Amino acid sequence: MAETAALKRVSESEEGPPPSPHVVMPEVHVTPVAAEQIHDGPTLQRKLTVPPTEGVLAKDTYVEMNELVLPSYADPRNTEHLDAGPLLKWMDICACLSAERHSGFPAVTASVDDMQFKKEIHVGQLVNLKGQVTRAFNTSMEVRLLVEVEDLETGCSSLVVEACFTFVSHDENNKKVKLAPLVPRTDDEVNQYHMASERRQMRLNSKKSIDQLSELINKKRISLTLRAGQPVPAGGRSPTPTVRRGKKAVRGVVSAVQSMQLVLPPHANHHGTTFGGQVMEWMAHSAMISASRFCHAHPVLGSLDVVHFVGSSRVGERIVLQAQVNNAFHSSMEVGVKVMAMDLKGVRRHTNSAFFTFVALDSNRNKIDLPEVICEGDEEIRRHERAVARRQLRLDKRRIRDQKVVLSVPFSKALALELIHSNISNLSILKSTTNWTPKEPYDGVVFSSKEEDKTVTVKLETVMLAPAVNVYHLLADMTKRVHWEPLFKEVDYIESIDKDSDLVHLKMSGTPRSRPQDFLLLNSRRPAGNLTNTYVIAYRSVTHGDICKPTDDVVRGEIACSGFVIKAVDHESCHVTYINQMGSSVLSLIASDIVGTTNFLTETVIRLRGFVARSSHKLCDDSGEPLEVQEAALNELIRQDEENLSRLTTKLENTYDPPASLEEQYRKCRGKLVGLKKARDKLRASIELEANLHFSP
Numbered sequence: 001m002a003e004t005a006a007l008k009r010v011s012e013s014e015e016g017p018p019p020s021p022h023v024v025m026p027e028v029h030v031t032p033v034a035a036e037q038i039h040d041g042p043t044l045q046r047k048l049t050v051p052p053t054e055g056v057l058a059k060d061t062y063v064e065m066n067e068l069v070l071p072s073y074a075d076p077r078n079t080e081h082l083d084a085g086p087l088l089k090w091m092d093i094c095a096c097l098s099a100e101r102h103s104g105f106p107a108v109t110a111s112v113d114d115m116q117f118k119k120e121i122h123v124g125q126l127v128n129l130k131g132q133v134t135r136a137f138n139t140s141m142e143v144r145l146l147v148e149v150e151d152l153e154t155g156c157s158s159l160v161v162e163a164c165f166t167f168v169s170h171d172e173n174n175k176k177v178k179l180a181p182l183v184p185r186t187d188d189e190v191n192q193y194h195m196a197s198e199r200r201q202m203r204l205n206s207k208k209s210i211d212q213l214s215e216l217i218n219k220k221r222i223s224l225t226l227r228a229g230q231p232v233p234a235g236g237r238s239p240t241p242t243v244r245r246g247k248k249a250v251r252g253v254v255s256a257v258q259s260m261q262l263v264l265p266p267h268a269n270h271h272g273t274t275f276g277g278q279v280m281e282w283m284a285h286s287a288m289i290s291a292s293r294f295c296h297a298h299p300v301l302g303s304l305d306v307v308h309f310v311g312s313s314r315v316g317e318r319i320v321l322q323a324q325v326n327n328a329f330h331s332s333m334e335v336g337v338k339v340m341a342m343d344l345k346g347v348r349r350h351t352n353s354a355f356f357t358f359v360a361l362d363s364n365r366n367k368i369d370l371p372e373v374i375c376e377g378d379e380e381i382r383r384h385e386r387a388v389a390r391r392q393l394r395l396d397k398r399r400i401r402d403q404k405v406v407l408s409v410p411f412s413k414a415l416a417l418e419l420i421h422s423n424i425s426n427l428s429i430l431k432s433t434t435n436w437t438p439k440e441p442y443d444g445v446v447f448s449s450k451e452e453d454k455t456v457t458v459k460l461e462t463v464m465l466a467p468a469v470n471v472y473h474l475l476a477d478m479t480k481r482v483h484w485e486p487l488f489k490e491v492d493y494i495e496s497i498d499k500d501s502d503l504v505h506l507k508m509s510g511t512p513r514s515r516p517q518d519f520l521l522l523n524s525r526r527p528a529g530n531l532t533n534t535y536v537i538a539y540r541s542v543t544h545g546d547i548c549k550p551t552d553d554v555v556r557g558e559i560a561c562s563g564f565v566i567k568a569v570d571h572e573s574c575h576v577t578y579i580n581q582m583g584s585s586v587l588s589l590i591a592s593d594i595v596g597t598t599n600f601l602t603e604t605v606i607r608l609r610g611f612v613a614r615s616s617h618k619l620c621d622d623s624g625e626p627l628e629v630q631e632a633a634l635n636e637l638i639r640q641d642e643e644n645l646s647r648l649t650t651k652l653e654n655t656y657d658p659p660a661s662l663e664e665q666y667r668k669c670r671g672k673l674v675g676l677k678k679a680r681d682k683l684r685a686s687i688e689l690e691a692n693l694h695f696s697p
Helices: 002-008 084-103 187-204 206-227 276-295 378-401 413-432 468-476 478-483 584-590 594-618 627-654 660-695
Strands: 034-040 043-049 054-057 063-068 078-082 107-112 126-136 140-150 157-169 249-251 257-262 298-304 307-309 318-329 332-342 348-361 372-374 408-410 446-452 455-464 488-498 501-508 517-526 534-543 562-570 573-582
Touching: 054 126, 063 084, 078 084, 084 107, 084 126, 084 140, 084 157, 084 276, 107 276, 126 157, 126 187, 140 187, 157 187, 187 206, 187 413, 257 276, 276 298, 276 307, 276 318, 276 332, 276 348, 318 348, 318 372, 318 378, 332 378, 348 378, 378 413, 413 488, 413 517, 413 534, 413 562, 413 573, 446 594, 455 594, 468 478, 468 534, 468 562, 468 573, 468 594, 478 488, 478 594, 573 594, 627 660
Parallel strands: 249 372, 408 534
Antiparallel strands: 034 043, 063 126, 107 157, 107 307, 126 140, 140 157, 257 318, 298 348, 307 348, 318 332, 332 348, 446 455, 455 573, 488 501, 501 517, 517 534, 534 562, 562 573
């Protein structure tokens, strides 16, 4: 009991303040303490942080549902396949049950992430839905859902769709409930716990990503219009989309649907508000009707974009659904659905919107060529343009999330969060796979490999006698790889994406067998969190149209998701896994066969181990803290103060007669920023001096 009381006094974890007294706490769990670096002022101090010791185990929120596809659930236009409406409803029910197991209170759907449907489900098959809470924030929680279809005759199962739902819970007074922390235990649960935070950030930035991409596409269209000598409409809007010669076209208004539903008690949840799954089923049906009117064929649901529930409706109110095809692309079309709640007086309020993508099939299940959409009015043109941006984003996300090895993916600011999330997630998943072919260990290095298509993936594991956080900071700085990677010639940081991600230009020297190569990499880093002592550094090749274009004197190489996973063994040692997915161009630089590759990479890891041994303990000041770590802390403080100074500068410029207190605050902030930058310059000089001492020949 004394130990538990002491643990409770530790500073609050990232889950936020302690739950309110009425939050259900089924059990008390004490998990192992993890080492983490935190900063206090301009210098760092090592401190042990304690993960949530009171909360709900992730495994206790697991829910599984099994639904047999009966003829009554079939698509009315194709009685052999499951209708999309019931599937979305089942998914929301399963996710809701999982959320309520965590909170102990009724849960309502706040949002649904975009989802890609991989295959159709037939009548007579079994749909298995598996949901589990991945993370609880302050008042919201994320539920990850997997939907599989099982053939009861053969026993074979396959994945249909993976989705993430966000729920909030309300108490008996209809107030939001502060949630108990989620306690993950397995490696997969811990990985999903940290990925949930990144998915949440992508969720919040989804509209911004569409805006950025839509603006970029609009600028390109205006540029093409000006080149053609045509006038640009007022306001900088791109011209009305024109129909290509010889292409059939249909007015968008032809596909318009307006449907009304009465919310009855069976449609409501515990609070008397309309059940989110029911709303999505109605939306899917309205979207299906609109798509059918447009293509006069059989549309099949291919994907659903992010759905945000911004309002609710209650029993007795009317639900008004408006749907229309926004744009058509070869054999697919996007249908926008707007949902409004209407009371008895006819007053309407917007509750949510969604965008469905359908693929048009003929009677033989073959794709058909769709007509183009004729836009009428500014609103239809706006929806037409944004549909192009959403399609581009969908295609890029699909390529990023593709299970097949893709060496290089396009980079854009609209996709930055998705790429960073995919980078970290893919490396963690790759490390946990089991189909490796191991070699005999050599000098404490275990080498494993596997081949897929034209890509060879290697995994090298070793133990390093240095604290995990020190190894992490040494490896996170890619400019230091020239000290242990024999082929690395030069590393330049091109652009900072966020505090833990950068675009890096890497140059590698040539060999007698091949020309020099260069790489444009997205380098993503994740330090250990409260619930794990694992650090991740992941990088992969990207293409960027504006920077670091390939040149004639070097060969542009490509690397699929690769990097380091560093796991603390104790305070003075760690287990390091180095994973590299290489194409044929990189392999030609290393060796002519797998034996040569094995020897080269093993020796490289041995050099890395020596580099860490020399650097980890000597690059410290009298406090015992690595200078690299102190520099990282100073950079973060400088970044924060630069933001504060920018805000204060804007205030001073926009205030006619600024008060003396504001001017004093500005002077103090500017003085502090100058002092921090001087401290950083001094620290960098010390780091450079130490590097020259330890790495000079």
